[in-house]
Amino acid sequence: xxxxxxxxxxxxxxxxxxxxxxxxxxxxxxxxxxxxxxxxxxxxxxxxxxxxxxxxxxxxxxxxxxxxxxxxxxxxxxxxxxxxxxxxxxxxxxxxxxxxxxxxxxxxxxxxxxxxxxxxxxx
Numbered sequence: 001x002x003x004x005x006x007x008x009x010x011x012x013x014x015x016x017x018x019x020x021x022x023x024x025x026x027x028x029x030x031x032x033x034x035x036x037x038x039x040x041x042x043x044x045x046x047x048x049x050x051x052x053x054x055x056x057x058x059x060x061x062x063x064x065x066x067x068x069x070x071x072x073x074x075x076x077x078x079x080x081x082x083x084x085x086x087x088x089x090x091x092x093x094x095x096x097x098x099x100x101x102x103x104x105x106x107x108x109x110x111x112x113x114x115x116x117x118x119x120x121x122x123x
Contacts, residue, residue, distance in 0.1 A: 004092045004115075005023050006020060006116065007021050007117065008021050008117065013123050014082060014121055017078070017080045017082065018079050019077070020079070020090055020117060021077075022075050022076075026073065027050075027070070028094040028112070031093070031094045032044070032047030032066070032094075032104065035089065037089075044107070045057055046064055046066040047093075048066045050070060055104060059085075063080050064077060064080070065077070065078040077090070087121050088119060089116040091114055093110035093114070094110060095109055
């Protein structure tokens with residue numbers, strides 16, 4: 001059974017940093033992060049291909065950094081300069097397909113999901 005196990009969520013004050021990690025049970029072409037705030041739809045945050053190509057949502061650009069360790073099947077999201085509007089449940093996602101950039105920003109492109117980890121940014 002495919003598993004994605006996340007860690008690293010929590011509470012932080014505005015301007016602070018958090019690091020999320022996700023380890024998969026097998027090799028994936030694309031690994032990424034989505035988030036879902038209360039009452040809102042799940043939205044794309046960042047993704048990274050096996051070869052290292054990275055993709056970011058505008059809201060994450062310049063503040064978040066995605067990276068991966070292919071040998072360990074791990075993807076990491078370093079989040080800096082966090083804002084209250086970053087508060088959400090963050091989900092790790094993984095796909096074996098090689099989607100074009102417009103498609104890999106869609107939740108429907110991923111068939112493997114983690115359980116989610118809460119990130120709360122407040123003073």
